[in-house]
Amino acid sequence: MTLLPAAPPKVVEEIAAFGRFAASRGWVPATSGNFSCRIDEFRAAVTRSGIDKGAIGPGDVAMLAIDGNVPAGMSAETPLHLALYRDDPAIGAVFHVHTVAGTVLSRREEPAGCVRTDGYEMHKSIGLTTHESTVEIPILPNDQDTVWLAGEVSRRIGRAAPVPGFLLAGHGLYAWGATAADARRHVEGLEFLLACHLEERRLR
Numbered sequence: 644m645t646l647l648p649a650a651p652p653k654v655v656e657e658i659a660a661f662g663r664f665a666a667s668r669g670w671v672p673a674t675s676g677n678f679s680c681r682i683d684e685f686r687a688a689v690t691r692s693g694i695d696k697g698a699i700g701p702g703d704v705a706m707l708a709i710d711g712n713v714p715a716g717m718s719a720e721t722p723l724h725l726a727l728y729r730d731d732p733a734i735g736a737v738f739h740v741h742t743v744a745g746t747v748l749s750r751r752e753e754p755a756g757c758v759r760t761d762g763y764e765m766h767k768s769i770g771l772t773t774h775e776s777t778v779e780i781p782i783l784p785n786d787q788d789t790v791w792l793a794g795e796v797s798r799r800i801g802r803a804a805p806v807p808g809f810l811l812a813g814h815g816l817y818a819w820g821a822t823a824a825d826a827r828r829h830v831e832g833l834e835f836l837l838a839c840h841l842e843e844r845r846l847r
């Protein structure tokens with residue numbers, strides 16, 4: 644494995660804390676998911692590939708240049724994290740999870756291009772001021788060419804997106820925020836909306 648500079652301990656702990664939370668909810672099965680935090684204008688701390696996201700330690704988070712190439716040993720999805728930081732300077736943390744609701748709905752709703760929810764109080768978790776609103780969570784196609792996919796993220800999501808997250812079809816949820824706490828709240832809020840939407844479809 645390439646020796647990369649370790650991330651500052653405070654940042655590692657923020658990432659590890661989210662990892663423990665996500666693992667406790669069953670959102671990162673089989674070493675899936677990846678997490679990152681911005682360190683400054685030029686650098687971000689990103690989880691390495693293939694690690695148990697519920698037991699992240701100091702050696703599991705590397706510091707990368709936001710404008711640089713992805714070194715060996717990093718997750719194939721690292722370019723998506725870096726694209727989000729490059730496109731929007733307000734983004735301070737990006738968390739990616741593989742939940743059942745997000746995976747199922749992103750397959751079912753891919754032709755529509757988004758999962759649309761209406762009237763939920765939980766819309767307030769992503770910054771809306773009333774439940775009398777509609778949220779559209781974009782769905783991007785999944786692809787193993789993650790450099791191409793990062794280009795799609797830039798094209799489709801870009802700066803100041805109205806919803807702080809998107810789904811990759813048949814894959815999972817990406818969400819972000821200005822801080823790790825904001826990103827966690829957005830993951831929880833969006834996942835709650837997806838779980839409710841899936842439950843409603845079942846009852847229909």
Ligand SMILES: [Zn+2]
Nearest residue numbers: 675676720815
């Ligand atoms: Zn993934």
